[in-house]
Amino acid sequence: MAARGTHGRRPTLEEVAARAGVGRGTVSRVINGSPRVSDRTRAAVEEAVAELGYVPNTAARALAANRTDSIAVVVPEAESRFFSEPYFSGMVGGVGMALAESNLQLLLTFARGEREQDRLAAYLAAHRVDGVLLVSVHADDPLADRLLQMDIPTVISGPRSADEPLPSVDTDNYAGARSAVGHLTSRGRRSVAIITGPLDVYGAQRRLAGYEGQLAADGIAYDEKLVAYGDFTEEGGRRCMAELLERSPGLDAVFACSDLMASGARQVLREKGRRIPDDVALVGFDDSVIARHMEPGLTSVRQPTRDMGRAMTALLLDEIALAADGKRSSVRRGAERHVVLPTELMIRASS
Amino acid sequence: MAARGTHGRRPTLEEVAARAGVGRGTVSRVINGSPRVSDRTRAAVEEAVAELGYVPNTAARALAANRTDSIAVVVPEAESRFFSEPYFSGMVGGVGMALAESNLQLLLTFARGEREQDRLAAYLAAHRVDGVLLVSVHADDPLADRLLQMDIPTVISGPRSADEPLPSVDTDNYAGARSAVGHLTSRGRRSVAIITGPLDVYGAQRRLAGYEGQLAADGIAYDEKLVAYGDFTEEGGRRCMAELLERSPGLDAVFACSDLMASGARQVLREKGRRIPDDVALVGFDDSVIARHMEPGLTSVRQPTRDMGRAMTALLLDEIALAADGKRSSVRRGAERHVVLPTELMIRASS
DNA sequence: CACTAGGGTGGGAGCGCTCCCATGTGTGAT
């Protein structure tokens, strides 16, 4: 039943073996690049494979070998954020790029809500993937710990804390924030406000820390009135900007911890009649499309999302290899398991 | 060997059966929701499943049942465009959303270059997925025809021509273009230029046709000098705008067939000292982030990318079901296989 | 010239599931 079309079944290993006049095992060896095959035999098998257009059946292989040759990218957010934030699509693109060189497949999964996460955890547990890439995780995310417990090779895209147990890839949020603030102070701004991200995201904390660090380095007193707590959304940016203007009408610069928030801030600044950058300089974070198309062009801290995706993939492949080798090294290369990528300040007209 | 950790193997069907005191077949029936099980037995099995934390092994199921419960989204572009164009991520998000309700998984695949495409075709042929969603295809794309030949259920995101053999989902490019141009003429613009997309993309042709259609309806003569042939890129938009200004300095409106091109056009208009919208009105297509953040806000034809993703998924599920039923209806519901979604003109300050 | 290594090779066993047929068990009709 359910034969998929008249074009006939795909050839099997056995058929290739018959055609090449060898045994099943030998064909398997050739397919998997084992050295224990004579050149003559190998050639014969390869010919048969080509003639028959043989492609191994993944399901059978997965069942027999207990690996799936695929990894999952898990985005624990509603898909809606997946659109709006270039962070995600950049990351996924980088992963895809890195994967193209291996022969792994990429499973993309969204998991909003606890129920979904439960389902997902079970799913991943069922050995459906060789490893997991966790993107954008909040400090209290339960999924990460579950994966850790279940011993599934996992790499996380931003550590949840300073001592993240899972291997991770991150941008240097601290340095990035410092560069942004340093840029503002070096241009003579003295009353630099910040619109933070949600502080249950470790990266957002680090950006705030970078802000504080740079002010200290520049000998500028930290002023609580210049700190507004946002959530990475445009609306949050609006709200924070309004608050800031109310509390500190004299501010002359704003560092928004995401471009989206910067965009919200810009709207409010404009409504209140502040000119950018003349009255208030504005800097964002992400260097997304928005930054390039905003008016005036938004100075922003670039995150190499693509490279991050690549780095995550590389790390994960390591982890998977390690796990397969029976985790002979529980003493792993500590620091190497936490990759931190540099940021770059893209200077435009807004500052 | 290669046991993935000390936490032990996942329980199997057989173990659940033993625990529940029934046979393997019965458990399978319960898992798959067959009605041919008594309530008492069903309850017992469900309890055993819960206690053991049983999750079916996908590979085994795929092998036995000859289906994979997963579909592939194929993006035949370099990942680079995947980032820059919200079209893609919107679509993928919609697919993810629709899939969440089924229990299918989403495989994301990029295929740039012919070699990659060959590999991919073989891959898909090997029954690794139940169906394929093809996003953004050029008229001469070979992959689509191959999938058709191989009898793999496939849905394409924009038909390649008026008589696309594959089921498709598209936005109403013709009507969208008309609404944009009509909007411009209704505001008194008489010299409306167009920057087209690459004409080997059917949708781009339709937008041009809509432009012509609306001008005709408004009794405005079609002027070749007002048509510039772009490629959906920002740089292309710049080039075309420059050309147009040279050929037709008196134009008072521009319809760019993508927001990205509109952005390029805006830059050139500004450089040449034309005010938007006072001197030249500008309209884009896509209603992407760019449109919302451009200065002035860009009037743009919105494509419901999310809904498109959803619609594609629904169509594909149909196709898959049909294929499984032994394609009893080669006489399929013709028109229903081509879904066209309406556009909406988002009016902003640029026009 | 017998004897041992070892590289090459064939093929059995089994991965966990679905499919389906054979077997039981209960119900209503005669």
Add this chain to the structure above:
DNA sequence: ATCACACATGGGAGCGCTCCCACCCTAGTG
């Protein structure tokens, strides 16, 4: 009470592959 039929159930036979053991043959050794 008897027969027929429907429904519920158990379990064999594979799905196509990998793993591994046994075997063979050749080449080197004493």
